[in-house]
Amino acid sequence: xxxxxxxxxxxxxxxxxxxxxxxxxxxxxxxxxxxxxxxxxxxxxxxxxxxxxxxxxxxxxxxxxxxxxxxxxxxxxxxxxxxxxxxxxxxxxxxxxxxxxxxxxxxxxxxxxxxxxxxxxxxxxxxxxxxxxxxxxxxxxxxxxxxxxxxxxxxxxxxxxxxxxxxxxxxxxxxxxxxxxxxxxxxxxxxxxxxxxxxxxxxxxxxxxxxxxxxxxxxxxxxxxxxxxxxxxxxxxxxxxxxxxxxxxxxxxxxxxxxxxxxxxxxxxxxxxxxxxxxxxxxxxxxxxxxxxxxxxxxxxxxxxxxxxxxxxxxxxxxxxxxxxxxxxxxxxxxxxxxxxxxxxxxxxxxxxxxxxxxxxxxxxxxxxxxxxxxxxxxxxxxxxxxxxxxxxxxxxxxxxxxxxxxxxxxxxxxxxxxxxxxxxxxxxxxxxxxxxxxxxxxxxxxxxxxxxxxxxxxxxxxxxxxxxxx
Numbered sequence: 203x204x205x206x207x208x209x210x211x212x213x214x215x216x217x218x219x220x221x222x223x224x225x226x227x228x229x230x231x232x233x234x235x236x237x238x239x240x241x242x243x244x245x246x247x248x249x250x251x252x253x254x255x256x257x258x259x260x261x262x263x264x265x266x267x268x269x270x271x272x273x274x275x276x277x278x279x280x281x282x283x284x285x286x287x288x289x290x291x292x293x294x295x296x297x298x299x300x301x302x303x304x305x306x307x308x309x310x311x312x313x314x315x316x317x318x319x320x321x322x323x324x325x326x327x328x329x330x331x332x333x334x335x336x337x338x339x340x341x342x343x344x345x346x347x348x349x350x351x352x353x354x355x356x357x358x359x360x361x362x363x364x365x366x367x368x369x370x371x372x373x374x375x376x377x378x379x380x381x382x383x384x385x386x387x388x389x390x391x392x393x394x395x396x397x398x399x400x401x402x403x404x405x406x407x408x409x410x411x412x413x414x415x416x417x418x419x420x421x422x423x424x425x426x427x428x429x430x431x432x433x434x435x436x437x438x439x440x441x442x443x444x445x446x447x448x449x450x451x452x453x454x455x456x457x458x459x460x461x462x463x464x465x466x467x468x469x470x471x472x473x474x475x476x477x478x479x480x481x482x483x484x485x486x487x488x489x490x491x492x493x494x495x496x497x498x499x500x501x502x503x504x505x506x507x508x509x510x511x512x513x514x515x516x517x518x519x520x521x522x523x524x525x526x527x528x529x530x531x532x533x534x535x536x537x538x539x540x541x542x543x544x545x546x547x548x549x550x551x552x553x554x555x556x557x558x559x560x561x562x563x564x565x566x567x568x569x570x571x572x573x574x575x576x577x578x579x580x581x582x583x584x585x586x587x588x589x590x591x592x593x594x595x596x597x598x599x600x601x602x603x604x605x606x607x608x609x610x611x612x613x614x615x616x617x618x619x620x621x622x623x624x625x626x627x628x629x630x631x632x633x634x635x636x637x638x639x640x641x642x643x644x645x646x647x648x649x650x651x652x653x654x655x656x657x658x659x660x661x662x663x664x665x666x667x668x669x670x671x672x673x
Contacts, residue, residue, distance in 0.1 A: 211246055212262035214239050220266035230273050238269045238276075285651050285658070287633040289591030289605050289643025291557050292496055296632065299499045300553040305537040309501070312533035319529045332517065334532045335505075338539035342465055343479045345490070345507035349517055350535060351525035354459070354493040355385055357504030361457060361489055362394035362422075364519040365512060369421025370399040371457075374407035374439065377426040387426060396421060406438045409448060416452050423449050425487075427461040427477055446486035455488040455512065462597040463492035463505065465542050466549070471558045473598050479507060488512055496597055499554035500538035501531045557645055558593070562604055568644045568652070569606035575656055576610060582663050583611040591643055608642045612663035623662035631658050 217223065217239045226235060242265055259265070284296055292298045301309075311317075322329040332349045339348035351357050362371060371391060378400065380386045391398045397419075401411040412423060423445055442458060449456040460477040468476050476497065482490040489512050494503030504525075506516060516522065527535065541548045549555045569586035576584035587609065590602040610633075612620050617640050624631035624640075629651075633642045647655060 208247060208250060211243055211250075211260055212265055214243070216262040217243075217265045217269065220263045222263060222266040222270045226270050226273050230277065235269070235273065238273050239265070242269050242272070282630050284630045284632050285655050286646040287631055287642040287644075287655070289589070289607065289634065289641075289645050290594035291554055291591075291646055292594040292597055293632075293646075294594065298495045298502070299497075301501060301534055302499065302538060302541055302551045302553060304541065304551065305500060305534040308533040308537035309530040312529045317529060317533070319532070330517075331526065331529075331532060334536050335539060338536060338543070339505060339507055342539060342542055343490070343507045344483045345479075345509075347510040347513035348505065348507040349513050349522075350494070350506065350527055350532075351504045351522070352527055352531070353495075353502050354461075354491060354504040355390060356525040357491045357506050358387075358390050358459060359394045360516055360519055360521050360525055361491060361506060362391055362396040362424075363521060364516045365455060365457070365489070366421030367395035368397070370397045370415075370417070370419050371422050371424050372399045372401055372412055372415045372420060373424040373426065374402045374411075375400045376402060376404050376407055376437075376439065377424075377428060379426055379428055405436060407440060408438060409440050409444050412440065412445065412448055416448075416454065420452070420454050423454055423456045424459070425456070426459045442482060442485045442487060449488070450486070456486070457489045457491070458482045458485075458487035459491045461492060462496040463494060463498035465498055466545060466555065468497065468558070468598070472603070473558070473593065473601050475601075476598060479505075483507060489516075494535055494538070497554060497593075498538065499552040501534040503527060503531060503535050553648075558603070560645060562588075562606070565606040565644050568647075568649070569608050572642070572644065572652065572656065573608045576608065576659060579660050579664065581613045582660070583613075585609050589641070589643070591645060603645070605643055605645045607644070610640045610642060610659060610663075615663060620662055624658060627658050627662055629654050629658060631655060631662075 214236060218235065223235060246260055246265070259268075286293055286296050288296075318329075319334075320329055320331050321327075335350050336348050339345065339350070351360060373387065378387045388398050399415050399420075401407060401415045425442060425445055442456075446456050448454075460479055460482050462476060464476045464478055465480075467478065468474070479490050479492050487508065489506060489508035492498070492505050494500040494505055498505075506513065538552065541551055549559055566586070566588070573584040573586040576582050585608070586606060589605055589607045591605045592598070592602060610620070611617070615623075617635050617638055620640050621633060621635055624633065631642075633640050635641070642655070642659075
């Protein structure tokens with residue numbers, strides 16, 4: 203303990219001049235550094251008052267080193283890259299679909315410069331920003347026209363508002379879904395100004411239920427794909443073809459919300475039941491809605507495809523300006539859609555499709571190689587085994603995919619603590635906990651991320667001090 207208490211604490215000037223803070227001065231404002239130094243010195247003074255021995259911690263260089271660490275931690279961005287080791291391909295909390303490199307480059311180039319967002323380069327006159335994606339959506343779905351807004355909930359709102367405001371929209375009670383964030387179809391419909399008309403029951407809705415509900419104030423027939431749950435057993439629903447025939451008979455438009463936006467048949471991956479927008483258009487739906495950032499594998503967007511007259515009405519709605527896509531999203535969406543013009547290229551370059559199509563044998567080899575590397579580290583136990591995972595993002599909820607995982611245990615560290623250290627490390631790693639072990643699913647880990655993942659796990663298990671919470 204100091205003979206003369208506070209006199210031996212370094213001055214702010216001495217700490218500022220210490221080597222650990224020289225680099226910090228190039229990153230942080232002078233005022234912020236001084237504030238952090240004073241906070242650190244105040245902490246030492248408080249410990250001295252309590253009678254603690256702080257000699258080894260009170261040197262100018264030691265104080266500067268701690269201040270540098272605190273400044274670095276406090277300066278970390280809130281949004282950080284995460285290695286997704288959960289096995290959930292469309293992890294909503296991790297941003298859903300990772301975009302293709304070409305889409306990411308397109309967004310980057312759009313962000314850093316100018317582009318013809320609303321300019322026809324041929325005529326030199328103003329154009330519509332939707333033209334950037336309209337033609338590609340039409341080619342891929344067979345629709346007469348198309349547009350896009352900032353997510354599928356917005357697409358639902360603006361379609362119902364533009365086509366059905368003040369009118370009844372007939373929908374099966376079994377399709378009154380709730381999507382993420384507690385947004386429900388009845389609430390979305392209320393916001394749009396349309397009037398909900400429920401028909402049928404939770405498990406059974408017949409064509410006659412729709413027909414009996416038709417009246418002079420009917421604005422549309424709505425079908426909603428129950429993408430995030432399934433009703434099985436004693437059930438009956440109306441096919442889109444029958445709903446379209448009923449709509450044509452009574453001159454009422456049919457709106458089809460197909461959900462996750464699969465532009466390829468996912469049955470090839472052993473995943474069944476996900477509707478295709480092209481099939482919806484071919485069946486005669488007047489307007490079809492789907493997401494851009496789920497099974498499509500692009501940026502967040504709500505895509506609206508259908509008849510030209512309906513799309514024109516939607517784009518004339520005042521809400522269109524509030525819901526429109528920015529230039530970066532449009533550029534990324536266009537790049538993603540263009541990849542699908544060559545399906546084999548899309549299967550290779552769109553990460554969602556690439557992850558889902560990775561052979562189980564390749565996943566096994568990768569998991570076994572990672573487990574061997576981790577097992578060779580003192581203090582770590584690791585083993586590879588087969589497991590099951592889900593697509594996520596409200597898609598295909600009842601269909602598990604076979605996968606391979608690495609089970610990890612660290613001596614003297616609980617699975618919860620190991621998971622916390624990985625989440626808060628650099629890079630951040632998100633796994634899943636099961637049976638008292640941390641699981642790392644290789645299906646959602648990019649090959650190029652494996653070296654960083656190995657280092658992160660070893661650091662979390664062995665070099666524990668760097669993961670200690672800040673006091």
